[in-house]
Amino acid sequence: MSKELSYTIEEVSQLLKVSKLTIYDLVKKGEVPVFRVGRQMRIEARDLDHYIKNQKTAIAPVPVVELHLPQSKDSLNIVISGQDLVLDILGKHIEKKSTFKTLRSYTGSLNSLISMYNGVCDIVSLHMFDGDTGDYNLPYVKKILVGYPYILLNLLSRKAGFYVQKGNPLRINSWTDLNQEHVKIINREKGSGARILLDEHLRINNIPSKNINGYEHEETSHLSVASAVSSGQADVGVGIEKAAKIVGIDFVPLITERYDLIILKKPENEKLINTVNDILSSQQFQSEINSLGDYDISQTGSIIYETF
Structure with missing residues (x-):
């Protein structure tokens, strides 16, 4: 096998001087191909070069041929944001039950929620304490996702x-x-x-x-x-x-x-919401999480809040 230089998402973000979430968005849209090594996504140097060259010639008067790998019409990349290892398990279950391909962003709750507002993340995990109410997550969601319908589901407590x-x-x-x-x-x-x-x-x-x-x-x-x-x-x-x-x-x-998941309620997310709902409520998923220890699954799958 020939040696090919490749980069992590973080390395590419540093090279291009943009946030990691910007790179995840490019991957999600299929503009930059990735491959996986275990839990880590990597980008081949030649694919990054192709993307950069494509952007350089985008304003040329001649048509530009897109050089990214085509994405199957039957599959869709989704970004799950958050750090807990339970999210990796959730991603595997999503891929088993559907045609979604999951990408992982390890960004904090507030920045991920803002990225969802900007259309980058598909599933965001939240654990944000509000000192005025003593509640978790919902006070922040109501202030940031103004104008968006959404569903807030409990993943676990810890x-x-x-x-x-x-x-x-x-x-x-x-x-x-x-x-x-x-x-x-x-x-x-x-x-x-x-x-x-x-x-x-x-x-x-x-x-x-x-x-x-x-x-x-x-x-x-x-x-x-x-x-x-x-x-x-x-x-x-x-x-x-x-x-x-x-x-x-x-x-x-x-x-x-309370560690929750939030997904925007839009027509293209209907299948994703149903898939996640089924997984969170399944005995198999809950038993898998419970076996890890240190997690409370008594509310797992319950709807904390939903807009219509």
Whole structure:
């Protein structure tokens, strides 16, 4: 087999100086072909070159032949956004039950919801806490998806809280414990559910973010935050329980967060909504999620909110 240079989605976004969601949108539309290695999508260098050349000649007075691979009329790429491994399982079930081909974007809740508003994502996972109502997700959805009909479905519930070093030597047990100069935090990126959870509780407790040691130090996943705490780069981080168990550090549970899925209700999404509904309600899917541990499936598949 000949050696062909290829790039990850992140590498292509850096090369073209655009967001990863822009690249996912190009892939979804079939403008840039991809292949998969396990969970990771890659783009061949020659296909990227073809796309760039096509854009360069797009304003030429002669017709331009599109050089991307044709997409089957019977299949459609959809983008599922979010980081939890359950979304990968959902994607596999969708592909088994339908002709949809799933692409994965590992972008945070708020940025993904905005991308859905802009027509990029098809299924967005959300875990955004609202400090004024104590509710998850719906207050944000109502403000951002103005003018769009949608359905909000529960995927699961899970514990969120603090990652701390073994034995919790600094006795970090509440949000106000972060407001100490000797406690160093590692944060999540703007737009992520964990970042919103932290910011909302700082607001509720009248703690300025400038008082939080390490607030500007960001990582982009639960695992990377947990790993930073494990290695001693920080004393505490905010995230979900499962990552703490994977890394082998202690976890201080603070809240049970509702992890939901949102899909726009438009004619071309009717089949997708029905497929996802069937999967979430199936015993097979729920048993598979339950076997992973640390997830509550008591509301899985229930409709949290729906517009008509």
